[in-house]
Each structure stands twice: as C-alpha cells, then as structure tokens.
Amino acid sequence: MGYKQVIVLRRDIEMGRGKAAAQAAHASVEAVLKALRSSRRAWNEWLERWLEEGQEKVVLRAESEGELLRIFEEASRAELPASLVRDAGKTQLQPGTLTAVAVGPAPEEVIDKITGHLKLY
C-alpha cells in the first residue's frame, strides 16, 4: 500500500505559475502540520510512512470554488487530514479567494475515492 498527498488547485482563476506553486506549498504544509499535530494515531502513521516513501505529491485541478470546497468537505467527512487555503489577496486575487486544497498524506486508494475523477493541473 502506497501513500500520497493530493494538492488541488483552481484552474478557473488567474494565478501565475509562481502564485500557484506558493498556494500548493501552503496547502501541503498545512495538511502535513495537521497530521503531525493530531492525536489521531492513523494520521501520524500515514505521515511517517509517506515521508519514508519519498512524499509523493500529485497536483490536480478543480474547475470552480464549489468543486474545491466539495473536495475539502468530503476529505474532512472521510476523516482524512486536509487543508483549505484562502488567499490573503495582497496580489493577483481578491481577498478571501479559495485557491487550493491538500488531502493527505493518506493511503492512495482512500484519497482516490475523493479525487480520482480530477485531471492533472
């Protein structure tokens, strides 16, 4: 069984590639810290295994704010570590714009149930 983290970025808003990379990193770090600081044993274990295996990350796209939010809500309901990034809006975007979600680290097949239908970013 492999572990991964999926990072979902919106493609329906204008983000330069540097901005997109920063939002992805933000989402990724938030989800990792959630897993690390959680009292859920499963989350701590998934994190350690994922780090040992080399931190697989896959970047996928959402086509709307609604789709991004649904991914985050489904991941939360499925009790997976997940983060939702809201941009401060100092550059490029309106303040409060939702830009990115990270799901995992978690077992691949569990994440795929939630994000398996999304295209590569």
Add this chain to the structure above:
Amino acid sequence: MGYKQVIVLRRDIEMGRGKAAAQAAHASVEAVLKALRSSRRAWNEWLERWLEEGQEKVVLRAESEGELLRIFEEASRAELPASLVRDAGKTQLQPGTLTAVAVGPAPEEVIDKITGHLKLY
C-alpha cells in the same frame, strides 16, 4: 520583523506548472520539517512566528543547477533551515535532477541576503 520562506525553482528545465507546484511543495515541507525537528531554538521560534504570521512564501527562479545549488549552500552556511529537492525522475525529468530549494522560515532580511537578487519565478 517579518518572517518568510523563499522557494527557488529552476527555470532552465522543462517543468509543467503542476510539476513545478509539486516540487515547490516538496521543498517547502522539507524545510519546515527540518526546522520543526531541529534542536536549534532559533529555528523552532522562526517557524512558530512564521506560522502565526500566515506562512509567507515567495517563489523565485534560478537559471541553472549551479545557481540553485549555490543558494542551498549559502543558506546552509548561514545556518538557515534549507532543503534541496532532487527529482526521482519518474516523469518529465532525468532521475536525480535538482529542481527546487526552500530557504526558511527565517527573518526576511536574513533570507534576502542570499536570495534578494533573484527574480520572481
């Protein structure tokens, strides 16, 4: 005094925007974990302040592998938390290609001495 993390990505190699975002996230997480797990009090403090301030991340470009490596070495010599990402090469790139560096979280003016001359990615 503000804190930030700088993520440096190579622009001289072909990376799709999803790939670039994944490499940025990888570098960012590695540097954060280094700071978190370090016994250096300063690194732990910089990390906490940076998280409290909202995790500012800036994505900059390097024009060659040599430039990327120099940034990493200078950051290490300056005793800043830093990570260097070597791609596994399963997609797009040759195995072992250096793709990204993260420097910080650390005080802005300390990081700027090392990366202040780089352009936005």
